[in-house]
Amino acid sequence: MSDTGYLIAIIIVMAAATFLTRVIPFILLRRMADHPLLLFLGRYTPPAIMTILVLYSLQNLNFTTPPFGAVELIAIFLTTTLHVWLRHPLLSIFAGTGFYMAAMQSGVLS
Amino acid sequence: MFGYVPLGMAFGMLFQDLGYPWYFSPLMGLFVFAGAAQFMAIGLLTVQAGLLEVGISTLALNSRHIFFGLSVLNKYRGRGLRKLYLIFGLTDETYSLVTSTAAGEPHNKQNFYLLITALNHSYWVLGCTLGALTGTMADIDTTGMDFALTALFVVLLIEQWKKVREYLPFLIALLCGLMGIFLFKDQMLLIAIGLSIAVLILQWHLSEARK
Numbered sequence: 219m220s221d222t223g224y225l226i227a228i229i230i231v232m233a234a235a236t237f238l239t240r241v242i243p244f245i246l247l248r249r250m251a252d253h254p255l256l257l258f259l260g261r262y263t264p265p266a267i268m269t270i271l272v273l274y275s276l277q278n279l280n281f282t283t284p285p286f287g288a289v290e291l292i293a294i295f296l297t298t299t300l301h302v303w304l305r306h307p308l309l310s311i312f313a314g315t316g317f318y319m320a321a322m323q324s325g326v327l328s
Numbered sequence: 329m330f331g332y333v334p335l336g337m338a339f340g341m342l343f344q345d346l347g348y349p350w351y352f353s354p355l356m357g358l359f360v361f362a363g364a365a366q367f368m369a370i371g372l373l374t375v376q377a378g379l380l381e382v383g384i385s386t387l388a389l390n391s392r393h394i395f396f397g398l399s400v401l402n403k404y405r406g407r408g409l410r411k412l413y414l415i416f417g418l419t420d421e422t423y424s425l426v427t428s429t430a431a432g433e434p435h436n437k438q439n440f441y442l443l444i445t446a447l448n449h450s451y452w453v454l455g456c457t458l459g460a461l462t463g464t465m466a467d468i469d470t471t472g473m474d475f476a477l478t479a480l481f482v483v484l485l486i487e488q489w490k491k492v493r494e495y496l497p498f499l500i501a502l503l504c505g506l507m508g509i510f511l512f513k514d515q516m517l518l519i520a521i522g523l524s525i526a527v528l529i530l531q532w533h534l535s536e537a538r539k
Contacts, residue, residue, distance in 0.1 A: 229352070231382055232382060235386035239392075256398060270521055273508075310479065320472075
């Protein structure tokens with residue numbers, strides 16, 4: 219597991235990939251920034267991507283064995299409720315994660 | 329902006345469980361500077377995923393940044409290293425601060441953006457350091473801490489909903505995402521995002537044709 223060469227390669231690849239996604243609009247899309255299609259995508263792609271990322275992070279959820287994904291669903295419900303109510307990102311994230319950790323570690327719901 | 333310290337700490341503690349020297353956590357924060365991607369990398373490092381898979385997943389996950397950049401094209405002026413650094417540091421948090429804060433005259437604005445970016449970057453590296461050091465010194469049960477990534481995405485999703493308030497893009501993504509999970513589990517992220525963008529482009533062409 220502790221192969222530092224592998225880790226360094228991963229860090230380089232991730233740094234390059236991340237920078238690429240940030241620099242692309244500044245070099246490739248500069249002249250097309252006002253194109254209606256790009257404005258349309260600029261507005262509707264982020265909500266689509268966020269929806270997919272939530273699904274992505276839940277793709278290993280198991281609905282077939284107890285507790286049938288209940289811990290995740292309650293934690294998401296808690297995060298959502300808090301965020302809609304107080305709109306304090308850090309509080310929402312920490313409350314949801316705190317609940318999830320407590321439930322997983324104590325095993326109350328499994 | 330201070331949120332970067334506790335989030336970075338959570339990352340550092342999870343990172344420490346992988347068994348690498350602690351200083352790789354701040355190094356990753358320094359060079360990658362992408363919260364969600366770093367949390368995702370922990371899962372990929374655990375299963376010793378290949379470089380190509382990590383690269384593609386990072387590109388897909390961060391493809392949202394392309395659209396951030398588009399909307400600050402006219403805000404980020406100037407050239408050289410300063411601008412390069414602004415682009416490097418265009419995270420979700422920096423983006424939301426830059427687009428929601430009205431600064432004064434153009435020259436001051438550039439310095440202000442630079443300051444926000446540098447502060448965010450420092451807080452993130454500090455968090456990654458503190459978390460990793462805490463992980464080496466105390467035996468912390470991190471079981472379930474990876475849920476922070478899900479919670480982060482849920483919060484960002486709600487923020488998108490507050491901004492857009494139209495069902496269609498969310499619905500398109502939901503269907504593409506479920507399809508990705510059931511048909512192409514391993515490359516779900518790339519396929520679902522690619523497919524949704526294709527559907528959105530189609531939708532744009534249809535609405536243009538009706539005009």
